[in-house]
Amino acid sequence: MIGSSTGPLTPSRVLIVDLPGPDLTPDQGRLLRQSGFGGVCLFARNFSTEKRTARLVSDIRDALGPHALIATDQEGGAVLRRLDVPMPPSPLALGVLDSEDAAREAGRIAARGLLDLGINWNFAPCLDVNVNTANPVIGERSFGHDPETVARLGVAWALGSEEAGVMASVKHFPGHGDTSQDSHLTLPTVDKPRSELERTEWLPFRRAVQAGVGSVMTAHILYPALDPDAPATLSPAVLSGLLRLDWGYDGVIVTDATDMHAIADRYPAGAAAPLALSAGADTVLSCGHGDMETHTDHRQALLSALREGRLSEARVHGACARLDRAVNRFPGVPAPYTADQRSLDTAQVQRWAEQALTWVGIPPRLDPALPLLLIAPISAPVGGPYGDSLSGAHLATLLKEIYPHLHTVLHDDHDPTAALSLLDRFPGIPVLLATTGRWSLTELPRFLASRLRKEQRSALHLVLWNADQAAELKLPSLISHGFRPANLQALAQALMALR
Missing domain, CATH: 3.40.50.280 (Cobalamin-binding domain)
Known part of the structure; x- marks a missing residue:
């Protein structure tokens, strides 16, 4: 397998990239094939008709090989990328219902609408605790303001997704709920003592780790109680220290998108990629919103860091090994979403909407x-x-x-x-x-x-x-x-x- 832990070192395997539109052009296919990226994250601009999107996913797999991870953000509510399948409710609506069974089934419904196309990774659910009503970007994406509720429902949602064949990614570790700033636009700070973080922000993520959820997505946020200088995405104290050593997590750690201003303004031209890998991440989400050069920049930054000794080969091999295990567990073989199942899921989503x-x-x-x-x-x-x-x-x-x-x-x-x-x-x-x-x-x-x-x-x-x-x-x-x-x-x- 290309870039596997036992094969030749292919550092670009640790990059998940985006694409400009609903089709893979020949030039884009050549770039994917030559670069050997680990996978692609699909956004709303990539989804069109069911047949066309299925062809896009197939073309991506043809270019990247069977190890490819195809991801998207199908959280439910307002954050949905595929809209032609039953749409799971917002996490907050599930919080109103306060049912682990409903949350688990919502995760399954989200997964069925993705695996139908061969998408095997969902950057969901949010395990952020909605403790700040001025938060500009979490809100209804959270299951609520109570850490225990977020933990119960969020972990159930993630496990439901994975039972249906799509790897979940709980986010935004170690918690984006208590900030009035948006990391898409700036670098927020959550300046709380460790004891309070353990009671609130960290509790749902720790439960997800204990449940063995497949992946965790990082937050582009400063947590001075752990690291006064580096955002969590680039912090060895947060990723290698807290998540790996203290909590014993051995799943995939993926960064949030590095084009977000919290990272891109401080670490341009892909400079964050080797820093994130060195900190403990296994894969970096490179988003160019149509600019494929962004992915080349990230690849070159990784190669330069390896050449200069700022990133170790062992760290890249370790990341690729985790990606191999993830693909083996969630291979992304398309599973038809039958008309009968869609009808049942549509009716269930409608009942939840009425109950919420x-x-x-x-x-x-x-x-x-x-x-x-x-x-x-x-x-x-x-x-x-x-x-x-x-x-x-x-x-x-x-x-x-x-x-x-x-x-x-x-x-x-x-x-x-x-x-x-x-x-x-x-x-x-x-x-x-x-x-x-x-x-x-x-x-x-x-x-x-x-x-x-x-x-x-x-x-x-x-x-x-x-x-x-x-x-x-x-x-x-x-x-x-x-x-x-x-x-x-x-x-x-x-x-x-x-x-």
């Missing part, structure tokens, strides 16, 4: 025979791990089927003119005020909610992504825990019950 719906306060009675107002954003900004969101027009179309006399204003999150005009035109008419974004609320929905409260007008806040926003607007609320089709169908059913 959360009411806050006393909702108004909404009569479909009478006028009703909808105020919603035109669209929601996305970034970081998120690729799509719910448009106001789509929401309005859905609600119009329930409320034929619906009057809608879609706003840009800044100009209140149209929304105020609608309220003035229909005094006393009930209002649905929707928030559809992940990030912090702008002043406009706060202003509108304040006016509705002041007028004592019947209103219902539809919270269609970030559940924390319900408390901010102080209106009766219906929290969907997501905007996927199952969530919207559950929302519609709940609203019809208000007649």
Whole structure:
């Protein structure tokens, strides 16, 4: 096997790379074949039709050989790359259900939608504990704010995935939950004493290690209690010391993407790759977002470090040996996702969406025979791990089927003119005020909610992504825990019950 622990040293085997689009071009195939990368991570831009994506995976395997690890981020909720299969709920929705059986089955459902194409590695689930409501990038990707709950449900999810044939990767070790910064944009710091980290951030990861979960993904975050200088991804104290020696973990350690600003701004041109390997990582996620030169830079950085003695051959061989074991355990042989199984999984996802719906306060009675107002954003900004969101027009179309006399204003999150005009035109008419974004609320929905409260007008806040926003607007609320089709169908059913 190329790059195996007993074969010739192929340092680029430790790189997982990305691709620009839904097809593997001849030039890209030659680069993969000549470089001998360990695998590819697929993003939303790589998924198209089922047949086309299956061909892409097959072409990647033809270029890299049978040892290839094909990865993606199919977490559930808002972080999904493949959208033409049953979509697992967000981890936070599973936290609301608080069922290990549901979490385990959600992991299986995620895996079935990947192994169908031959994808054998899922960079999920998040075991970050959502202890900071100002966190810009974790939120609903966490199973909750209680470490024990995150541990129980997160480990169950990971084991469900692996039972179905796809290696899980618990992330972001040693914990991204207590920061108000996004490592996609900057280098956050979690400055907590070791005793507190052990009680909170580390507890779910330690349980995952004890359960033998196949891989762990690192966080690009400083933890001064362990290492005041290097982020966890590049820290021997965190990876070799805490994870390997103290906890005895012998699975694969994979870095988060090295194009994220927390790393790329400080270690450009692939310089982080040999540092991560030396620290204890087994594979480095190199993302160029269309720029294949990024992967060549990482490869050259590894070769230079080996040549100059900054990275040992033994360390690379050890990393390749772990990758060999992972591929042997999760070979990625496509397993057909039958129509009957898809139907069962779709029904299960729908039941979870209905069970996770959360009411806050006393909702108004909404009569479909009478006028009703909808105020919603035109669209929601996305970034970081998120690729799509719910448009106001789509929401309005859905609600119009329930409320034929619906009057809608879609706003840009800044100009209140149209929304105020609608309220003035229909005094006393009930209002649905929707928030559809992940990030912090702008002043406009706060202003509108304040006016509705002041007028004592019947209103219902539809919270269609970030559940924390319900408390901010102080209106009766219906929290969907997501905007996927199952969530919207559950929302519609709940609203019809208000007649």
